[in-house]
Amino acid sequence: MTCRDVEILLQLAADGEITDEERFTLNAHLDDCVACRRKEAWLELLDEQFPAALSSGLEQSGELADAVVEALGTPRSVRTLASVESSSVSRSTAKPARKKGLFSRVVASLWSRRKRKLAKAKRAQEREGWIDASVSALQRTPTSLEGFRAARQGVSSAVSGPMRALKWVAGVWPRRGR
């Protein structure tokens, strides 16, 4: 083990993070190395002096507690601070409901009109779907009599629903017995 490795173990020892095995290795090295014993002495000195050096600066006078309590407001026995906080935020940020102005109403009206127009166009597109279906069925070239019949059947099935509706409106369907 090198002195460099021991530096790391010394630090782990100072922080209370050293294992028993590492402690044994460290002690074995320290017995033979003056330089590392000096490092250990410095680290011990630092640990001894740190509390005094770091604790000064803030006196526990209760001044900070007074300021914190004052900022948090009157204590409440039931509601949690989180709810107090959220309610205070919602109070401060929530906007009161107010009557819509002329501009808002015009925009809303235009928007709803646009939505109605779009819905109407969609319905029209769906209605015209059967035309596309019938055209594609007609475009299929029959290669035989069976194919021709199948194509005709496709056209008639695609057309039959809407055509029947039109005929019904025109009064020519259902056919009366001759």
Place this chain on the structure above:
Amino acid sequence: MRDLSETLLVQHCMQGSEAAWREMVRRFEGVVYGVSYRVLKDSDEAKDAAQESLIKALRSLGSFETGRKLKPWLAKIAWNHAVRLAAKRHKNLVALSENGPAGPWSSLPDPAQVTEHKEMGEALRTAMDQLPTAMQIVLELRCGQGMDYREIAHATGWPIGTVKTNLFRARKRLVELLATLDGEAR
């Protein structure tokens, strides 16, 4: 209140008990102020920052995970708040190597031969102030507040390896500074 466990203290604080708030401040103002001071380098600014951090912490106790320790959680809040304030004031925080790499320990004098140990506290404080912020923070949390590596990593957001490295370099640098200060004093 003084004997209350952390879990119960949190519950009382959330129920709005003023006594619990005061106890919370009493127990943890040291760590919150310590972190703020190490970042902001000014006592008055650090007191203001500590107050703001404690208020923020008490207001967000709902997000505190029960079963964890309060000190790292509060240190994290204080650290984040102080870093934000320091960034606004354009203070340099992360100059880890501004003093160059630490020299070999073998060149240091024997600690038994340095100035009287009772004068060491003042010298240590002076030497601490000369360290880069990151080193001051890890020393403050480890040696001043007794937090372990994992808790420091949680508070600062650094990996544990970074915490160890900073701590290692900080101690080494501190010893060098102390030796230098002692030499100048003679």
